Amino acid sequence: MLATLAIASLVRHRTRTVLAILGVAVSAAMLLDMVMLSSGMRESFRGLLLSQGFQLRLSPRGTLPFDTEATIRGADSLLAVIRARPAVVAASPVLGGQLHFPTSGAAVTASALGVEPAVQGDYELVAGRQPTAPNEIVANDATFRAIGHSLGDTVRAAAGYDPQLRTYSGERTLRLVGRVRFIYLALDQRAVALPITTLRAMNGPASTDRISLAMVKLRPGADVERERAALHALLPQVTVTSTAQALEQVDQRLSYFRQLAVILGSVSLVVGFLLVTTLVTVSVNERIGEIAVMRAIGVRRWRIVGQILLESSALMLIAAPLGLALGLVTARWLDSILSRFPGLPERIDFFLFQPRAAWTALGLLVVSGILAGVYPSWRSASLPIAVTLRQEAVG
Amino acid sequence: MTGKAIVEVRDLVREYRMGEERVPALRGVTFTVDQGEYAAIVGPSGCGKSTLLNLLGVIDRPTSGTVSIAGERVDQLDDARATEFRLRRIGFVFQRFYLLQALTARENVELPLAEAGMAGAERRARALELLDYVGLGRRERHRPSQLSGGEQQRVAIARALANRPALLLADEPTGELDARTGAEMIALFERLNRDGTTVVVVTHDEDLARAAKRVIHMRDGTIVDDVRVDPADRRVEPAGLAPEPHER
Numbered sequence: 001m002l003a004t005l006a007i008a009s010l011v012r013h014r015t016r017t018v019l020a021i022l023g024v025a026v027s028a029a030m031l032l033d034m035v036m037l038s039s040g041m042r043e044s045f046r047g048l049l050l051s052q053g054f055q056l057r058l059s060p061r062g063t064l065p066f067d068t069e070a071t072i073r074g075a076d077s078l079l080a081v082i083r084a085r086p087a088v089v090a091a092s093p094v095l096g097g098q099l100h101f102p103t104s105g106a107a108v109t110a111s112a113l114g115v116e117p118a119v120q121g122d123y124e125l126v127a128g129r130q131p132t133a134p135n136e137i138v139a140n141d142a143t144f145r146a147i148g149h150s151l152g153d154t155v156r157a158a159a160g161y162d163p164q165l166r167t168y169s170g171e172r173t174l175r176l177v178g179r180v181r182f183i184y185l186a187l188d189q190r191a192v193a194l195p196i197t198t199l200r201a202m203n204g205p206a207s208t209d210r211i212s213l214a215m216v217k218l219r220p221g222a223d224v225e226r227e228r229a230a231l232h233a234l235l236p237q238v239t240v241t242s243t244a245q246a247l248e249q250v251d252q253r254l255s256y257f258r259q260l261a262v263i264l265g266s267v268s269l270v271v272g273f274l275l276v277t278t279l280v281t282v283s284v285n286e287r288i289g290e291i292a293v294m295r296a297i298g299v300r301r302w303r304i305v306g307q308i309l310l311e312s313s314a315l316m317l318i319a320a321p322l323g324l325a326l327g328l329v330t331a332r333w334l335d336s337i338l339s340r341f342p343g344l345p346e347r348i349d350f351f352l353f354q355p356r357a358a359w360t361a362l363g364l365l366v367v368s369g370i371l372a373g374v375y376p377s378w379r380s381a382s383l384p385i386a387v388t389l390r391q392e393a394v395g
Numbered sequence: 396m397t398g399k400a401i402v403e404v405r406d407l408v409r410e411y412r413m414g415e416e417r418v419p420a421l422r423g424v425t426f427t428v429d430q431g432e433y434a435a436i437v438g439p440s441g442c443g444k445s446t447l448l449n450l451l452g453v454i455d456r457p458t459s460g461t462v463s464i465a466g467e468r469v470d471q472l473d474d475a476r477a478t479e480f481r482l483r484r485i486g487f488v489f490q491r492f493y494l495l496q497a498l499t500a501r502e503n504v505e506l507p508l509a510e511a512g513m514a515g516a517e518r519r520a521r522a523l524e525l526l527d528y529v530g531l532g533r534r535e536r537h538r539p540s541q542l543s544g545g546e547q548q549r550v551a552i553a554r555a556l557a558n559r560p561a562l563l564l565a566d567e568p569t570g571e572l573d574a575r576t577g578a579e580m581i582a583l584f585e586r587l588n589r590d591g592t593t594v595v596v597v598t599h600d601e602d603l604a605r606a607a608k609r610v611i612h613m614r615d616g617t618i619v620d621d622v623r624v625d626p627a628d629r630r631v632e633p634a635g636l637a638p639e640p641h642e643r
Contacts, residue, residue: 001502001509008497293493296454297507297554298482301474386455389489390445 002303006310009283020279021319024365027272028323032361033331033351034265038258040352045250048347049243051183052121054092054215055224056231057246058082058238064249065213065241071095072238075211081234082214087222092119095196096212097203100161100168101147107161107168108146110139110190113182114199121183121215123193127151128178134201137194138178146190151179157192159202170202187346214238257350269368272316276372280312284380289392292385301381308377309370316369320362327361328353400463401562401593402428402451407460409446409616420446422616423460428562428595428609433588435604436597438613444597445566447613451595452485452564453477465561482510486555486592490567492547494539500526500550501535507557525553529583545576552583556592563587565596569603581606 010017058078060070072078075093082091095114100107113122117130123138128151131138137157139147149155152175159170174194182191200207218227224242232240241249251258284291291304331351338350409421420443428434436444449455450462453469454477462470465484472480481487494503504522513521526532529549531542539547548568555563565584569577581603588594588608596603604610605624612620 001498001506004502005495005497012497289493290495293489294495294506295478296452296481296487296489297510298478298485298558299506299510300478303510384455386446386449389454392491 002307003310006307006314009287009311010314013283016279016282017315020275020315021322023275024272024315024319024369025322025326027268027275028320028361028365029327029330030268031265031272031364032324032327032358033334034261034268035357035361036327036331036351036353038261038265039354039357041254041257041348041350042247042250043354044347044349044352046243046247048183048345049246051347052215052217054121054217055222055243056216056218056228057241058214058216058231058235059212059241061237061239063239064246069096069212071207071210071212072214073210074237075209075214078211078235078238079214082216082231085227085230087218087227088216089219090119090217092116092121092215092217093196093211094120094122094213094215095199095203095207095210097159097199097207099157099159099192099194099202101143101155101157102168103147107158108143108190109161110143110146110192111185112159112199113191113193114196115193116196117193119217120193121217123180123182126179126181128176131177131194133175134195134198135172135174136177137174137192137198138180139176139192140180140182140185140190142188143190143192144176144179149176151176157202159199159204170204172198172202174198181346183347184345186343189343269364272319272365273368273372276312276315276369277376279315280308280373281376283311284308284376288380288383288388291380292383292388292392295381295385296389304381305374305377308380309373312369312373313366316365316372320365323365324358324361399430400427401430401432401465402426402595403461403463404447404451405461407447407450407462408458409443409450409455410458419616421450421457421460424616424618426611426618426621428593430561430593431588431591432609433584433594433607434596434609434611435607436595436611436613437599437604438619440599442613443616444613446616448564448566448595448597451562452487453481454487482507483558484561486552486557486560486563488548488551488555488563488565488568490570492539492544492551492571494547494550494554496539499536499538500531500542500546500553503539503550504553504557507554511558521557522553525556526550528556529553543576544572545579548572548576548580549583552587556587561593563592563594565594565598567598567600568596569598569600578602 057065059065060072063070079091079093082088093116097112098109099112100109115122117132147155154173154175157172157174158168161168185191218224228240228242294304335349335351405425407421407424410417410419424447436447438444450457453472457470461468469480501522504525505518508518508521523535526535529552531546531549534542534546569580572580577600584594585606598604609623611618
């Protein structure tokens with residue numbers, strides 16, 4: 001019966017209720033977006049780091065992977081030490097560099113990754129096959145477009161280019177055998193991958209027995225932190241970073257994003273709260289006489305409070321799904337804008353939908369809806385009955 | 396007075412604060428109402444009759460004095476106990492009916508029954524029984540806006556009777572009704588009283604007052620006259636009141 005009264009109260013002023021629901025829905029959408037933003041980039045980065053199953057990354061001492069152009073010398077012995085560890089399933093060496101492709105106009109430059117194709121974790125094959133032979137190479141769409149070649153074509157590539165003399169060094173003829181998508185690179189960033197031995201040979205003696213990074217995959221159930229510490233002790237010339245540590249670094253770098261998200265999320269929650277409080281207060285003020293009569297005939301105070309809280313909660317519960325839908329649409333739109341930021345990996349999302357985020361937003365909304373009704377409901381249920389009825393009779 | 400006292404009021408004072416000033420609405424009222432009585436409280440506007448009714452209905456607290464209803468002191472009950480007392484022992488009928496517009500006639504009658512914890516089927520049966528009693532058995536699904544003023548007041552009476560109260564209080568129950576509907580309402584109150592309900596009405600309506608077995612006249616917050624009406628020989632005899640403090 002109280003539910004009937006609560007619904008009737010909302011239906012009595014349809015326009016006002018609809019406007020309030022829309023207002024709360026916008027606030028809910030903003031809240032969801034901010035909850036998604038506060039954890040989305042981190043979770044997205046985490047997914048990215050773990051997508052190929054590598055839990056440890058070894059980079060030159062004091063650096064983060066690909067943070068500098070520094071390389072690790074003695075790569076072969078280093079890899080032998082790593083691969084000898086019982087917990088290690090695979091170790092994937094990566095040598096970073098650049099390749100230049102002479103075209104009819106200016107040379108096209110692309111980031112180049114020297115890898116061991118059998119264990120690499122830097123790209124996903126979209127078409128074709130892995131570059132298993134020394135003269136084979138794979139490239140992403142941006143590179144294919146820039147150099148104007150197709151899968152199966154043969155191209156000239158050079159490791160060095162002097163723009164003043166317009167001369168190339170370390171030239172090779174390579175065959176494009178695969179179209180790939182690089183996991184850690186931006187969508188529009190030109191990039192290629194080829195066997196590490198080929199890239200070393202093209203670079204010349206400077207990169208002999210060198211790598212920029214090694215990624216390590218451990219057996220299922222292996223203690224990652226323990227293995228990280230063991231490798232760190234065995235290989236003092238490198239910094240061993242676990243995914244958890246990398247995420248800590250990401251957290252530090254993204255802290256302002258989270259702060260912004262928390263502030264904007266709180267603001268939207270407060271706006272929704274005030275909106276519902278205002279609506280419930282207005283609605284309750286219109287029914288002061290009705291409430292006094294209910295009290296006079298013996299309806300308990302907490303029951304009236306419950307009825308009004310039901311109204312505010314119902315508002316929130318109706319608005320929440322609308323807000324969540326709106327939030328997902330706006331998140332996708334905002335994500336598409338922010339993802340165009342130069343240099344960001346293609347797979348990084350600013351707004352990552354997680355059921356937990358949605359439940360968090362929904363929970364916050366419902367709690368704030370209930371709280372929004374507490375003051376007006378308690379106030380109305382506590383008014384002196386006789387005085388209120390007299391005022392109603394006079395009014 | 397032949398029956399057991401349902402209402403016992405002693406030295407009742409109610410003052411309202413108007414800024415620094417204290418305005419007395421009741422100045423020491425003492426009277427009793429016996430079980431099965433039908434009493435009308437009459438007097439000019441502002442004489443304190445509605446204030447007295449509110450105190451009898453436990454929706455207000457006196458400044459001093461005592462009120463006992465059905466043997467229980469009710470003048471100092473806390474909110475929860477006062478609410479419980481109103482629910483189970485008092486029936487209220489208001490001038491403006493005050494039905495809940497969102498509910499049907501039957502649901503309005505069911506409200507105090509639901510609050511008292513009566514189960515659904517039993518509650519519906521009791522509500523229909525009461526609506527039948529007030530002559531609205533076929534209007535159970537109508538909402539207040541679909542009922543005439545007289546019909547709404549009948550629903551309000553059915554609601555007031557829902558939990559079989561010890562005392563039915565009515566504040567100007569014919570005040571919003573035309574003469575014909577008012578006469579029907581007077582007849583209904585007479586019938587209620589014949590059927591054993593103790594009734595106290597506050598009214599300006601002379602016809603309603605005449606229908607009562609006892610008429611209490613108030614002026615300036617005091618009872619100035621209290622007469623029993625003998626319908627057999629229409630003889631008016633004193634009600635045997637204890638003298639008011641200011642009259643001593």
